[in-house]
Amino acid sequence: MNKKPNIVLFFVDDMGWKDPAFMGSDYHETPHLDQFASEGVVFHNAYSAGPNCAPSRACMISGQYTPRHGKVAVWNSKRGIEEQMRLEPVPDQGLPLENYTLAEALKDGGYKTGIFGKWHIAGTPSEQGFDVNGETDASEIHFNETNDPKDIFSLTEKACNFMEENKEQPFFLFLSHHTVHTKWEARQPMIEYFEGKEKGKIHNNAKYAAMVKHTDDSMGMIMEKLKALGLDENTIVFFTSDNGAIGKVKQTPLRGAKGMLYEGGIRVPLVVRWPSTIQPANSTTPIINIDFYPTMLELAGIEKAKDKVLDGESFTPILQGKKEELSRSTIYYHYPIYLDGKNARGARDPYFRNRPVTVAIQGDWKFLFFHEEYILDGGEKKIASNHMVELYNLKDDPSEKKDLSQVEIKKRNQLLKDVKQWMKKTNAPLAMKKTPENYRPVYKRGSHNQKKTH
Missing domain, CATH: 3.40.720.10 (Alkaline Phosphatase, subunit A)
Structure with missing residues (x-):
């Protein structure tokens, strides 16, 4: 052996x-x-x-x-x-x-x-x-x-x-x-x-x-x-x-x-x-x-x-x-990207499977931090109304149907602080405002030699 x-x-x-x-x-x-x-x-x-x-x-x-x-x-x-x-x-x-x-x-x-x-x-x-x-x-x-x-x-x-x-x-x-x-x-x-x-x-x-x-x-x-x-x-x-x-x-x-x-x-x-x-x-x-x-x-x-x-x-x-x-x-995810998917089952909206987001899973809690609303819709000052975060208790709600971000305020704020600290520690960049300097053309399938896997 x-x-x-x-x-x-x-x-x-x-x-x-x-x-x-x-x-x-x-x-x-x-x-x-x-x-x-x-x-x-x-x-x-x-x-x-x-x-x-x-x-x-x-x-x-x-x-x-x-x-x-x-x-x-x-x-x-x-x-x-x-x-x-x-x-x-x-x-x-x-x-x-x-x-x-x-x-x-x-x-x-x-x-x-x-x-x-x-x-x-x-x-x-x-x-x-x-x-x-x-x-x-x-x-x-x-x-x-x-x-x-x-x-x-x-x-x-x-x-x-x-x-x-x-x-x-x-x-x-x-x-x-x-x-x-x-x-x-x-x-x-x-x-x-x-x-x-x-x-x-x-x-x-x-x-x-x-x-x-x-x-x-x-x-x-x-x-x-x-x-x-x-x-x-x-x-x-x-x-x-x-x-x-x-x-x-x-x-x-x-x-x-x-x-x-x-x-x-x-x-x-x-x-x-x-x-x-x-x-x-x-x-x-x-x-x-x-x-x-x-x-x-x-x-x-x-x-x-x-x-x-x-x-x-x-x-x-x-x-x-x-x-x-x-x-x-805590487990973390950082995906400051757009991923296509029209009317995808379970998605946040009818256009994308993923919009720029950072996620934390901590014990029974799941926290999603969305970059668009944070950057463009008033940030933390408007957190009560701008839908920049979602919070779920996975033990009670594995289907992620009940957003508790406006109910469990203390847990929400603690996880937002944790996510920001982790992003700073790992140099995780937010998605960027639309400027001429930041602009890149949208990806088109078949625009170059690509392999079939997606």
Whole structure:
């Protein structure tokens, strides 16, 4: 047995918090994931660090919130109807190559590192710490020719080969699937199986259910391979999603969907399994994917680089049953951008999934600070009437229907103070007033060579 544990990160694209059967789906079938969850620690209040693909992935691989690295959008921070934008968004940046990533830290700590599937950050995986670069783009998937939906089975086979080739040394495998992102694809017999099944009240789309089942089959292949190689007991497997589900896939009772900072856009499934060390359990402690970096380093016995700033906190003590809570009090989000989405389910208005906003989740409380109203509509002096903040008690109101910002005044003011202090600490910029100096043209799809993922 290796002294250091192997680490597998099984990462799904756009899988919602309630999509796996073990999280409460009333239609999807995920027997392998259900078994996996029964053998690990299930985190019921887990979050992605972003409401869509690229920012969430940049946060996870860097261990940092968006103000540290600048990756705040997919493609562009100015997406949507320009006439409805009251401010100029903060420009998006790629994750800097000099940012010392999780993969680089594990590689320098003696791990063989490999990625298979979606990268979608900046540069190439080879430039950010991966020895084996199996990156693929959605444009390379040809389901009609391969009958392999989103290349899920070929990617899984490559991942299994990587584990076999490196079974004598500790490895970090990042299996980054394109499922269950649109365009939905699944093998016809699986679609027909779900078409013949009684629909659920929450979930009812046969093609999407088939795609979820294919993802579950991939997990089954990974776990079977680990056992065949004799690596099962000393391999830590993380299972999660990069953000919430799209609007067509409900996550009842959560509000919103991918692209929004309401719970439906950022709450995700998360399970960690390590048979030799971790006992099966359930946790309600809020975990965010920037916590993966310090957690994996601690589990691997690797010291953090002295000059590396990490915003996440290791949840190893929770995995080991030594603690029930983390020391931090608050999770933050900073997205000073416009993200298009006409009449999106759960959105604040009919034009955008996201307007410039900073968010704090502290205990049962969720606080949203909207830049437009703060900058243009009188700021804190008009807080009683300008709708610059929203406040929800997630324990009592997980659907975020009852805004308590004009009721729980003391809590509102305390969280506004906390958010401003955090923004100052991390140099998080507000969206900007519209001036000739700040102006940039709105993003238009197809305006340059772009990959299909959004």
